[in-house]
Amino acid sequence: MRRSGGALSAVIAAGIVLTLAADVTVLARDRTAGGPRRPGNLVSVPEAPRTPSVAPLTRRYTPHLLVAGTSSLPPQAVERAKGLKGVAGVAVVDAARARVGGRRMGLLGVDPSGFRAFAPEPTAGSDQLWQTVASGGLAVSFEQGRDGALPLGAVVPAGRSADPARIRVGAYASMGIGDVDAVVSRAQARALGLPEGNGLVISAPKADTAALARRLRKILPRGTKVAALAAPKTTGRAPRKSPPRVTGRPDGASGDRSPITGNAMTPTMRTALLEIAGMFGPFPVIGCHRSTGDPQDHGDGRACDFMESTGGRAPSAGAQRHGDQVARYAVANARRLGISYVIWKQHIWNVRGGGWRPMEDRGSITQNHYDHVHISVLR
Template sequence: MQWVAAVGVLTLAGCLTAEPEARSGPEALSVATAEVPVPAPVASAPPPAVPAAVPAPDRARPPVVVPVRELGERRRPDVLVTRAEPLPPESINQLAALSPEGGAVTFRAGIVRIGDKDVRAVGVDPSTFRAFTAEGTAEATAVWESIARGEVVASHEAGQALALTLGQAVPVAAPGTAPLSLRLGALATTGVPGADLVVGEETAQALGLPMSTAMLLTAGTDNAGKVKDPVVFAGKVRSITGEAAQVDLLTAPVSNPVALLTGAKAAKAFGAFSYRYFPDGTIEPDARWVRANIQSATLPIMGRVTCHKLMIPQLRGALQAVVDAGLGDQLKTFDGCYVPRFIESNPENSISLHTWGIAIDMDAATNYRGIRGTMHPEIVNIFKRWGFRWGGDWAYTDPMHFELA
């Protein structure tokens, strides 16, 4: 079994002008596939003839004099760490030591308001942060110079949702404060979860974004030049951060497991427990095991789910990849994860992997046993890339069902 501390496989490419015809592909040139970044031509609003950010009457634009360094070596962002409070300096040092030199960057993250909407924003040093963005955006110096001038860069999704246009003054406010008017310098997909807006460090400080609440890290390579497994790397990150921080995997596992988990293997991997069973085929696992292993979380598309704690990050990553592929509307219902029972609720059968909370059923109404079902083939491919086995491949099909392989 392979587990990841993930949210999703996220990539980005170049920025575009505000004209819709500049986009191509499923959504936009700046949106890459789930695994391979697609280079794209980039453009941004030209530097303004007036100050980049026009202050609101009671707010002064922070002075921005930070030059943007040339792009050096690009870095693959393998793991994202986020925390409500600033990361302790000792943790930052320990985390940075896991990555090769230059393979870690801290930045600010938090919530701001545009009008009556809450928007997720990050405050970065454009010279260091750009190396962690995908091909196309990393090379777009105009984008990073825009941020250095004190302008704001928005994701395409945020730009569309908020009806933003390049060059306009955007009123951005910290909760409970007067807005700071910032010029929209570019539209770009950041590749970082929760980064609907990107601003520079000084602007972020003026907006009240807490410092060092997020960190990107690359796993790098071993002595033989082989890319380190990001799953193992994420585990090392988690050993430093503990439960105080969220650890998301931004790249797919190096390899996917192929062995089929049986009940015995599941017990070894996810913990053995005593249980009682009932004539209706349901099972009551030991309460101590449940408290230690079964957790609830809010995930993309599905909302609140209850599963094994080790599967939740991997499931989050797969579902986020479905969203990133533009297929979120293809999944209609969540039909169970942690459901302690025997297979087909028959006490004469083996214990279902739902008992460990390491299997999930979706869209049961149109994907019941014995039929081909309606599960979108690309969703199946995404889940397989994230280490899941699909019941639709079985001789007696169960296309609603995905389980950890």
């Protein structure tokens, strides 16, 4: 979107003019070096990032035993465990104590479609929560989220201490399994370095738990731990039946992809788009290259608009929270992604410093950037 407009107040003008002057300098330098960018110089996103789908909840299981080994459990042993008398349901998981946001916690990598059946209500019934997990988000217990160290929507380091990955805190929820503080998708567990398929969550409502544990130890690899599950600890502030709290979602987002209009952009913009769409999508639409009107960075393929609502409508409260998270992420990772500036809610942030600064009123929700996060890159 445009970065300058009509008359500004003297106070606002000083900050905005400095920002624009710096941006024009960069643009002029880029054009001097290689000439104005044209669509033929740009690249496209052949396929927008897909958000995995999650199967609906059809039944629920009460978990009774947690199995955890030091390495992947042999498939034949898993099949034998499923066939033991009294076993009603089994979920294969990736289980580890892992560091998330600077603290160690019990973490499971799960298949959201299958594992949701082992979660307590209303966690099991929240389609949005499990879609968030399937999309790469982290669902943490209310207890872990209560002190503010893992705020909803924040992107935190997780996994290996030497080379941690980054993950978005997507939800607070009751886990329903003692010593399990958080869950991620199994794909995300791979990125975090968790052992693959080394655990089982078992429901056996009619079995003698101690006897079943002894039978499991006989068929599983030596050293595999089998523990009876106790109810998770609660403090009274977050009752076990509390509904999940999930990060916001753009209004009108549907399906498992973010449609892209003007699918032509610089390689730097494409890298930023893929990361942001993969972390926060799907969006109802992402608008990039255009040549009509006064496109500025859009005309050079150096900008995209990540829509939080469409049709010129004001975003809902949840979509606004989502936009806040997208804007914060873009700012926090600006230098790594080559982002030059971000516009959101009639404020502009520039990588050269100065923090968020207000912009003039341009007269509409879209022109004032209340329905989309505008992101421009340096080249």
